[in-house]
Amino acid sequence: MAPARMDYEPAGELKIGQVGIANLRVKTLDIERLAAEMRERVARAPKLFARAAVVLDFGGLSDTPDRATAQALVDALREAGVLPVALAYGTSANDALAQALGLPLLAKFRASYERAGGGESHPVGAAPVGAAEAATAHAPTSTRQAPAAPVAASAAPTREPAPVAPTGEPGLVQAAPVRSGQQLYAENRDLTVLSAVGAGAEVIADGSIHIYGPLRGRALAGAQGNVKARIFCRAFHAELVAVAGHYKVLDELPRELRGKPAQVWLEGDQLRVEAME
Template sequence: MAESQDTSFLLKGRMLTLMVFELHNPNIVQLAMKLREHMAQAPNLFKNSPVVLDLTPLQDGLKVVDFPALVSLLDNHGLTVVGVAGGNEQQRAAAAKARLALFAESTGRGTGEPAKKEPPAAAPEAEAPAPEAKPEPEPVKDMVVRQTVRAGQQVYARGGDLIVEATVNEGAEVVADGDIHVYGPLRGRAMAGARGRGDARIWCQNLDAELVSINGIYRTRDDIDPALLGKPAVIEVLNDKMTIRALG
């Protein structure tokens, strides 16, 4: 009789949406003041949210980041730091010492001095081979969700638009690399342009969202004009500023 396979645990790769905390000033005292003001606007909105520290704005300088103090400060505001992205060699080493995960650079800039490579030795001339034919990339398909997105659920349309034909409940999260269309009430969080598309938009028939975000620029319900709540609306970013206007 064959022994049953051990299924105590499984290791899987999965795409998850993480909030990015872009650090421009590592001064803990000043950060504490700004965080207190910012979180007072919506104290429970980001509670227990995992975040990645983006050190890209600091990587070209010599500024030292006190990671234990910074992690403690963010934790006091309900933000759980899971790792860092960007930064120079010294900053990333300090983050690793603080037992933070090191994420790959996401902005296209290096994390330190590029490695120097010896020039390749000259090779004898030879007839260049014919280039291989590359397969045509598959077209990106938009995602359509026909059922209610309930509290605690997250739906992510990677590479395309997301179309929700039902309600997005409070506590639910809909994310897309492209546009988001919600044909029922939007009461949860909607994040369009998740991978850097600043021209993405959010369209909804009934705006009552906890949070709307486009390419990292966001607005909470408390910051939305009350005259727009409950109405059809389109959300977009123009000149790095979010605008929300009524439809119809």
């Protein structure tokens, strides 16, 4: 009798990489206020924040909240329109809280916040969203295809050249357009896109980002906290721009910038966006 045929094809393929998750660093444990702020974000930019995955970071508080308080916050944020999916890695008390809530811990966000020196944040991300912002303790490889998800702007820029990539490695050059639903990540270097970044696409770099076509999606520079990173594009239509965790969405940016060459950079803890002549 012939042996039964063994099927070694897995029923599901598991990959670990960068995804669009926003990071919410709680500074004041006021549940009503936090929910109201998130509700406002969702109303202002529903395509970015409605049902967005959010990581809760309690590192800005003196004490880790108890389970009942944390659960109330999770429920309030869900009612506000986002989906808390994890806690940012912290103390042993934070670990115990994550277990009590039935949520995982994600370690990358805390490190990115400390390097970035604070401010709003994730790609991926969220948050970053996003970040950007990685969703695991290991940075992704140079390119990723993943759903995208989630930094402040104005004043005249200094005309200094863009900073070099964080490690001095050659930049990543993408010749083809980055299309909706795609995500491109340049680890420890600058990213240059010779074509367009489409709506719903996301480009991320640990260094600066140069886009020689229209930017209609999201661009997150300085993903590992490089505050000297910049974003340059030939035609500005961005859904979201971020540098070192500080972000702004399209509705918060001056309408007169749309369609013009522009650059984005950090000045202190303020994100600046200016048209280039």
